[in-house]
Every structure is written in C-alpha cells, then in structure tokens.
Amino acid sequence: AQSVAQPEDQVNVAEGNPLTVKCTYSVSGNPYLFWYVQYPNRGLQFLLKYITGDNLVKGSYGFEAEFNKSQTSFHLKKPSALVSDSALYFCAVRDFSGNTPLVFGKGTRLSVIA
C-alpha cells in the first residue's frame, strides 16, 4: 500500500531564509510524487511533480523538490522564503504502475515570519 509521511506538523522560517518541508514515501513500484499548497478555506494548488528524469524538479512560485530514491524522500525547498508562502503544504504519491488513488500526507503548516 502507498503511504506518505510528513514528519513535521509545523515549520517556522524567517523571511529570506531557505525553507525545507520534508516528505518521505512508500510505494510498491516507482512513484509519481506531487506537492500541493493549500491556502485557508481553499482547494489545493499544484506546485510540482516528479515522474521521471532529473531528480531536482522545479515548480511554481520558486519552489523545487529533490527526489531521493535511496532515502525515499521528496523534500520541498525554496532558497528564500516569502511571507506569502505561509500555507499548508501536502505531499502526495501514487504508484507508477496503475491508476491507483493519489495518497496525501497529513500536511505541514509553513509559517514565514517577517
């Protein structure tokens, strides 16, 4: 069965500093990996995905994520955080092999402090 772990409920970062939101996953085959962001009382917005190819994936709003197969991780990163990045971030995974549902992590709340 697929699963996603986001070990941090909350991440606090000062504006201008780099940020990392952690994600590890478990699937039976090769993974499709996604990051989504959710603002208050809103649906989720797609940030980026890893399907195959380069391990470093660049996405929207200056975010990037690094796929590490040996560590089964897909941490979300940004070199310089903005206050407007404060939101709830979800990592999600699907098994490459079929039309299995997308499984979400429990989310990490990012708070960027001015």
Place this chain on the structure above:
Amino acid sequence: GAVVSQHPSRVICKSGTSVKIECRSLDFQATTMFWYRQFPKQSLMLMATSNEGSKATYEQGVEKDKFLINHASLTLSTLTVTSAHPEDSSFYICSARGDSSYNSPLHFGNGTRLTVT
C-alpha cells in the same frame, strides 16, 4: 490552465436535511473526478471516484447511500450529503485531472465548508 469550480463555498444546514455540492470542470472535460473530505488539521481523505456515465467507486468506510455522487456529464459531478448530521460537518473538496494521463496533476476546486447544526 485547467480550472475546477466548486459550489457552494459554504453551507449551513439543519440536521436531517440534504445538501448538494457541485463540481464543474470549466475548460476541460473530466471523465473522472475525485471527492475528498478534509478534517481539521488532517490530510485529505479520498471518499470516492466519480466516473462519468457510471456509478461512483467508493473508498472503504464511506457510505454510498449517505454520500450520493452523480457524474452526469463530462463537466459536472455532484455530491449530495443525505440526511446530514453534525458529524458530517467538514470541508469537502473535489478534483479532476486535466487529461486522462495518470501522471497529470489533480486540479482542485476551492472546497465546500459544510456545517450541520
């Protein structure tokens, strides 16, 4: 880009009544839509997969007679919470893929905050 519109954004209803939530794909056709439920400070729980022209596929533990899903067209799926109770109060979100590819990202509606009094 692909836009999913969900309506209403908020609804308050009395216990025992039914509530319908609409999910529309505005600029693309969605043969499959997904309905999620989100509890406070928790992740999204997939409730069901809505298939155009056929019955929805419900996840284990989700009552299909309580959460009625209809996907009558390629651009509209509806979720009806029947005989709502306070424990049904939650944030419901629909989503769809922009195309049929399994690796396409999901596009989400803005969600519906349901409060049952």
